[in-house]
Amino acid sequence: MEPSSGATVTTVKGYACQRRTPLQHHNTLLTDALLVLAENAEFCENEGRSVAFRRAGSVLKALPQAVRKMEDLQGLPCLGGHSQRVIKEILEDGKSREVEMMLQSKQYQAMKALTSIFGVGVKTAERWFREGLQRHTDVVNSGYKLNHTQQAGVQYYDDLNTPVTKAEADAIGQIVEEAVQAVLPGAEITLTGGFRRDKLTGHDVDFLITHPEEGKEEGLMPKVVSWLEARGLLLYQKTNTNSYLESTDGPARPSHNMDRFERCFSIFRLERPHARPEQHPQATCEEQPQDDDSARERRASQSPGWKAVRVDLVVTPVSQFAFALLGWTGSQLFERDLRRWAGQEKHMSLSSHALYDSKQNRYLRASSEEEIFAHLGLEFIPPAERNA
Ligand code: DGT
Numbered sequence: 001m002e003p004s005s006g007a008t009v010t011t012v013k014g015y016a017c018q019r020r021t022p023l024q025h026h027n028t029l030l031t032d033a034l035l036v037l038a039e040n041a042e043f044c045e046n047e048g049r050s051v052a053f054r055r056a057g058s059v060l061k062a063l064p065q066a067v068r069k070m071e072d073l074q075g076l077p078c079l080g081g082h083s084q085r086v087i088k089e090i091l092e093d094g095k096s097r098e099v100e101m102m103l104q105s106k107q108y109q110a111m112k113a114l115t116s117i118f119g120v121g122v123k124t125a126e127r128w129f130r131e132g133l134q135r136h137t138d139v140v141n142s143g144y145k146l147n148h149t150q151q152a153g154v155q156y157y158d159d160l161n162t163p164v165t166k167a168e169a170d171a172i173g174q175i176v177e178e179a180v181q182a183v184l185p186g187a188e189i190t191l192t193g194g195f196r197r198d199k200l201t202g203h204d205v206d207f208l209i210t211h212p213e214e215g216k217e218e219g220l221m222p223k224v225v226s227w228l229e230a231r232g233l234l235l236y237q238k239t240n241t242n243s244y245l246e247s248t249d250g251p252a253r254p255s256h257n258m259d260r261f262e263r264c265f266s267i268f269r270l271e272r273p274h275a276r277p278e279q280h281p282q283a284t285c286e287e288q289p290q291d292d293d294s295a296r297e298r299r300a301s302q303s304p305g306w307k308a309v310r311v312d313l314v315v316t317p318v319s320q321f322a323f324a325l326l327g328w329t330g331s332q333l334f335e336r337d338l339r340r341w342a343g344q345e346k347h348m349s350l351s352s353h354a355l356y357d358s359k360q361n362r363y364l365r366a367s368s369e370e371e372i373f374a375h376l377g378l379e380f381i382p383p384a385e386r387n388a
């Protein structure tokens with residue numbers, strides 16, 4: 001369709017991995033609204049719908065200018081009818097009634113609050129909501145039996161829901177570096193995830209650990225974890241051992257995105273710089289707030305001298321490092337579209353371990369992200385432009 005006169009025509013490719021998506025963009029009002037719809041679809045366990053809204057938002061993030069009228073959307077991919085209706089309403093009225101109502105709804109608010117507890121997924125949150133729980137404090141008061149992860153999620157709720165800064169990520173990086181060098185000199189750590197895409201804050205800090213000599217990295221994770229635990233630096237950890245070699249060594253399946261690396265989900269105890277010493281209750285009894293339940297809970301989860309920070313550690317053999325780096329840098333939608341592109345357009349199968357070419361019936365090696373993009377017939381997109 002020919003755009004009407006006055007419309008700003010922009011060509012945007014259909015896969016997120018074909019586009020450059022910077023961190024800062026021009027359409028946050030629209031993308032924030034679409035994100036609410038995507039989250040709500042996720043809360044209803046409708047993944048297809050959630051991805052559709054995320055894709056629509058991601059296309060708007062890649063535009064070089066703000067959308068001002070519906071004609072500006074002509075020719076753009078991934079914008080379904082529902083997304084377009086919401087965009088139209090916002091362009092005309094400054095907001096979408098549907099999104100506003102969703103934000104006000106008890107169910108959306110409860111699902112958002114409950115799923116923001118570390119260790120609580122949509123299914124559990126949904127059940128708790130049906131049973132009348134709405135906030136993390138309700139979970140504490142319910143007396144429900146929580147698993148180890150959820151206990152940590154509730155205990156450190158406030159800290160874990162306070163964005164991690166780049167300075168904090170760097171401080172954690174120094175600790176991880178020290179731990180890794182102590183147990184395996186010569187091993188290398190790399191900051192991945194959102195911080196590698198130049199995000200200023202994140203919900204966690206992601207690291208890859210490898211060693212230039214293949215095989216040296218085996219068994220590294222338990223040693224790193226022991227080193228950290230011995231120094232009281234871990235508040236929580238759950239380590240999965242590498243199962244990639246033990247499993248049937250078939251082609252990497254693109255739909256299977258849980259990796260089989262040695263991986264540690266953890267919560268670090270990060271000393272705050274210039275932290276005030278912890279206050280003794282008796283010393284300040286005159287200023288004590290009323291000792292109601294919520295005040296007690298707040299104090300229990302407050303940690304004046306230190307902050308609880310979610311950290312993911314992943315150990316990879318150096319032969320798989322480039323794939324792991326590409327797979328862990330994100331964004332999630334960028335990763336999803338990389339795998340979709342590989343499968344649908346190239347008959348290849350990409351994971352964070354390997355790239356398999358089904359036409360040639362062989363794995364394609366790569367020692368850098370650039371080589372993987374080249375194998376996939378894609379222009380290289382640097383990490384800071386993978387914020388799809
Ligand atoms: P954040 O932490 O919310 O600021 O944002 P990201 O982008 O760092 O997101 P995060 O930490 O959940 O994950 C980092 C990237 O790693 C993400 O973009 C996709 C990838 N990723 C996360 N979990 C898995 C996993 O289990 N397997 C694989 N292959 N990739 C994962």
Ligand code: MG
Pocket residue numbers: 193194195202203204205206
């Ligand atoms: Mg992250």
